Amino acid sequence: QQQVKQSPQSLIVQKGGISIINCAYENTAFDYFPWYQQFPGKGPALLIAIRPDVSEKKEGRFTISFNKSAKQFSLHIMDSQPGDSATYFCAASLDFRDDKIIFGKGTRLHILP
Amino acid sequence: DVKVTQSSRYLVKRTGEKVFLECVQDMDHENMFWYRQDPGLGLRLIYFSYDVKMKEKGDIPEGYSVSREKKERFSLILESASTNQTSMYLCASMTSSEQFFGPGTRLTVL
Numbered sequence: 049q050q051q052v053k054q055s056p057q058s059l060i061v062q063k064g065g066i067s068i069i070n071c072a073y074e075n076t077a078f079d080y081f082p083w084y085q086q087f088p089g090k091g092p093a094l095l096i097a098i099r100p101d102v103s104e105k106k107e108g109r110f111t112i113s114f115n116k117s118a119k120q121f122s123l124h125i126m127d128s129q130p131g132d133s134a135t136y137f138c139a140a141s142l143d144f145r146d147d148k149i150i151f152g153k154g155t156r157l158h159i160l161p
Numbered sequence: 162d163v164k165v166t167q168s169s170r171y172l173v174k175r176t177g178e179k180v181f182l183e184c185v186q187d188m189d190h191e192n193m194f195w196y197r198q199d200p201g202l203g204l205r206l207i208y209f210s211y212d213v214k215m216k217e218k219g220d221i222p223e224g225y226s227v228s229r230e231k232k233e234r235f236s237l238i239l240e241s242a243s244t245n246q247t248s249m250y251l252c253a254s255m256t257s258s259e260q261f262f263g264p265g266t267r268l269t270v271l
Contacts (some may be wrong), residue, residue, distance in 0.1 A: 081260070092260075
C-alpha cells in the first residue's frame with residue numbers, strides 16, 4: 049500500500065514558468081512533510097519541509113502548499129530555471145520520533161532553457 | 162559539514178557473487194538506512210538500523226542482509242547477487258527529521 053502518492057512522474061517546464069508537483073498521503077498521523085531534491089549522480093538532499101499547522105511555507109522560489117483536510121500537499125517552483133532540473137521526492141514522517149521517512153516515487157523535472 | 166560516504170560509486174559483479182556495499186557517516190547518527198532507487202519506483206527501503214547491532218526489515222529485504230558493528234558504519238550484503246538486483250543503492254543516516262544521503266553506488270550484476 050503506497051502511503052504517499054506523487055504526480056506527475058515527469059514534468060517539462062519552460063524557463064521562467066511555474067513547476068508544480070503534487071502529493072497525497074493516507075496516514076493522518078503524519079506530521080512532517082519534507083521535499084527532497086536529487087541531481088544526477090548525487091543522493092537526495094532536503095530542500096524544504098512543512099508541518100501541518102501551517103498551510104504554506106516559502107523559501108526563495110520554492111513554496112509548499114498544504115491542505116490538511118484533503119491530505120494533499122504540493123511543491124511550487126516559481127520562475128523555474130534550468131538549474132532546477134532534478135528529481136523531486138515528496139515524503140511524510142512522524143516527526144521527532146526517529147521513525148523512517150515514507151517517500152513518494154519521485155518526479156523528474158526538466159526545465160527547458 | 163554532514164557527510165555520508167559509500168565505498169564505491171560503480172560496481173560490476175557476476176551472478177552468484179557475494180557483494181558488500183559499505184556506508185560510513187561522520188555525524189554520530191543512530192539511525193541508518195539502505196534504499197534502492199529504480200526508475201519509476203522511487204526510493205524503496207531495504208533495511209534500516211536504529212543502533213549498533215540492531216536492524217529492521219524495510220519494504221524489500223528479500224535477497225539482502227545488513228551488518229552494523231559500529232555506529233558509523235552500515236553495510237549492505239547481497240548474499241548471492243542476481244541480475245534483478247542491478248540498481249542504484251543509496252545509504253542514508255538520519256537526525257530527528259532529516260535524512261542525509263550518500264552519493265549512491267550503481268551496481269550492475271551480469
